[in-house]
Structures are given as structure tokens and as C-alpha cells.
Amino acid sequence: MKRILMLVTGGTIACEASNDGLVPRLSGADMLKGIPGVSSLCDVDALELMNLDSSNLQPEDWQSMARAVAEHYDDYDGFVITHGTDTMAYTSAALHLMLKNLGKPVIITGAQLPLSMPGSDGVFNLRDAFYVACDGEPGVFVVFHGSVIDGARAKKMYTENFAAYASVNAPLAMITARGIEWREHRTVPDKPLELATELETRVCILKLVPGTDPKLLDLVVAAGYKGIIIEGFGAGGVPNDSRGSFLPSIRRALEQGITIVCASQCIFDGVDLSRYPIGVLAARLGALSGGDKTIETLTVRLMQALKVCFTQEEIRTFMERPV
Numbered sequence: 001m002k003r004i005l006m007l008v009t010g011g012t013i014a015c016e017a018s019n020d021g022l023v024p025r026l027s028g029a030d031m032l033k034g035i036p037g038v039s040s041l042c043d044v045d046a047l048e049l050m051n052l053d054s055s056n057l058q059p060e061d062w063q064s065m066a067r068a069v070a071e072h073y074d075d076y077d078g079f080v081i082t083h084g085t086d087t088m089a090y091t092s093a094a095l096h097l098m099l100k101n102l103g104k105p106v107i108i109t110g111a112q113l114p115l116s117m118p119g120s121d122g123v124f125n126l127r128d129a130f131y132v133a134c135d136g137e138p139g140v141f142v143v144f145h146g147s148v149i150d151g152a153r154a155k156k157m158y159t160e161n162f163a164a165y166a167s168v169n170a171p172l173a174m175i176t177a178r179g180i181e182w183r184e185h186r187t188v189p190d191k192p193l194e195l196a197t198e199l200e201t202r203v204c205i206l207k208l209v210p211g212t213d214p215k216l217l218d219l220v221v222a223a224g225y226k227g228i229i230i231e232g233f234g235a236g237g238v239p240n241d242s243r244g245s246f247l248p249s250i251r252r253a254l255e256q257g258i259t260i261v262c263a264s265q266c267i268f269d270g271v272d273l274s275r276y277p278i279g280v281l282a283a284r285l286g287a288l289s290g291g292d293k294t295i296e297t298l299t300v301r302l303m304q305a306l307k308v309c310f311t312q313e314e315i316r317t318f319m320e321r322p323v
């Protein structure tokens with residue numbers, strides 16, 4: 001029988017009601033009590049790493065999760081991480097990027113309704129997570145409402161709908177009566193697992209609205225941020241018109257060695273800075289394109305790039321590499 005390690009991190013799935021609203025309190029053993037069929041599928045050990053609302057997670061918590069997987073890697077066939085849905089896409093992106101040469105499944109799941117409440121979607125999500133973990137497909141995946149989503153492609157789309165997660169710019173696998181219908185299979189890497197947990201956390205996202213004062217970018221630079229993702233419009237453009245051009249502020253930031261990445265407020269498809277002057281002029285100054293990565297994956301990737309690269313050219317190459 002497969003051996004699976006369940007890593008508990010908190011989130012709604014582990015919540016109980018309190019005077020202050022839902023608070024994550026359930027242990028791994030508490031959660032497993034309500035999940036039929038898991039004991040006939042695999043042997044499970046549970047490890048409580050933290051019990052937090054995922055909005056309270058910090059990058060150092062992604063590092064703890066990655067280290068926990070690495071530490072127990074040889075002892076288990078797969079890993080299930082129970083997690084809040086709010087920032088699950090950041091964690092799944094982080095683990096996808098941090099666990100290099102991953103040859104086993106690392107499945108992240110959660111719920112919109114606590115397991116402690118009747119009708120919780122967590123029952124199915126957690127059961128499915130173990131099912132996918134036992135399947136053996138290597139990689140980091142978000143399993144939610146019958147979907148299996150690449151960890152670097154996950155996006156929370158709904159705050160209440162049980163189908164909370166979507167796959168962005170990548171096919172997803174479905175869990176149906178026929179089993180797990182993978183659209184593509186991955187090969188198990190022949191190299192050992194490697195941890196890439198170093199992060200420069202002085203990275204932020206500046207979301208534009210029509211009329212945003214470009215001085216805001218200067219203020220972010222002055223606040224000490226080393227990498228700034230400008231979430232612009234459409235295909236990733238930023239205003240270049242005399243009434244509010246971002247180009248002078250972008251130029252000043254780049255001259256100070258700050259990395260500027262243009263991203264889109266659209267969820268699907270991605271950035272194309274070559275299409276209009278709003279993109280062409282920013283790219284000509286040296287702003288990078290976010291490509292088709294999700295904003296979560298882009299954020300973690302930039303945090304890594306700023307730690308492991310030494311020149312702007314290295315950062316560009318690192319950022320453009322498919323993840």
C-alpha cells in the first residue's frame with residue numbers, strides 16, 4: 001500500500017466556528033476521520049506544520065512546506081497538503097518552483113466549507129487529493145472540485161462556488177467515474193530532488209487603474225522594492241500618453257537596478273508587449289514581459305530570479321524560461 005504524508009497548514013478545510021469567524025483548528029487526524037475510503041487507499045501519516053488562515057502565510061511558510069517535503073521525500077510515495085484556498089495558488093506556484101526534479105506527487109487541496117460543517121466540499125477534495133497522490137504522477141498539483149491543476153497554473157476564481165479553482169493557459173486533468181483523465185503525462189526525472197527555496201521577498205505588484213499617478217511607482221522604488229510587477233491593461237501595456245506616462249518612472253527604476261515586469265490584469269492568454277506602443281515602449285526601456293504565467297507564478301519566479309541572478313540579462317533569461 002502507498003504511503004502518503006499529509007502536511008497540515010490550515011485554511012477553511014481545517015476550520016471551526018468561533019466568535020471571530022472561522023478559525024483553523026483541526027489536526028490531521030481530526031480531518032481524516034471524516035474522509036471515507038482513505039484507509040483502504042493508502043497509509044497516511046499527518047504532520048502539522050502550521051494552522052493558519054492562508055491569508056496569514058508568508059514566503060517563509062512556503063519554504064517550510066518545501067523543506068518538509070524534501071525531509072520526508074524518501075519515506076513516502078506522495079504528499080497531500082491541506083491549505084486555505086485564498087493563497088493556495090501562491091503556495092502551489094512556490095512549491096512547483098522550489099521542488100526541482102520532483103519525482104513524486106505533491107497535492108494541495110482545501111475547501112470552501114469546513115470539514116466540521118455538514119455538506120463540506122472538503123470531504124471530496126481531500127479524498128480526491130489522496131487518490132491523485134496515490135496515482136503517482138510526479139509534480140505539484142492543486143486538486144479541487146474534481147479538477148487536477150498544474151501547481152504553476154492554478155487560479156482562485158470564486159470565493160464561494162465549490163469549483164473555486166481554474167487552470168490558466170494549460171490543460172487540466174479531471175477526476176471522473178473513469179478515474180483520473182490526464183491530458184499529458186510527465187516523466188520522472190532521473191536526477192535527485194533539489195531544493196530551490198531562496199527568495200528575495202521585496203517584490204510587489206502594482207495594479208493600475210485608468211489615471212494611476214506614475215509617482216506611485218517612484219514611491220514603491222523608494223520603499224526598497226527590488227522587483228516590481230506592473231499589472232497593466234490588456235496585453236500588458238502601461239500608459240505612455242503625456243497625461244500620465246509611466247515611461248519616465250520605469251526608466252528611473254531600471255536605472256536604479258530595479259526589475260520591472262509587465263503583467264496583465266486579464267487572467268487568460270498573457271502578455272504581448274510587441275502589439276501596441278503601450279507595450280513596445282516599456283519593453284524598449286528594458287521592462288520584461290510576464291508572458292503567459294499566472295500573476296502568482298510570476299511573483300514567486302521574480303522572487304527567485306532576484307536571489308539567484310546577478311545581472312539584468314540573467315534575470316531576463318531566468319524569467320523567460322518556461323516553468
Ligand code: ASP
Pocket residue numbers: 010011012013052053054055083084085086087110111112
Ligand atoms: N480564508 C481561508 C484561507 O485561505 C479561505 C479558504 O480556505 O477557503 O485560509
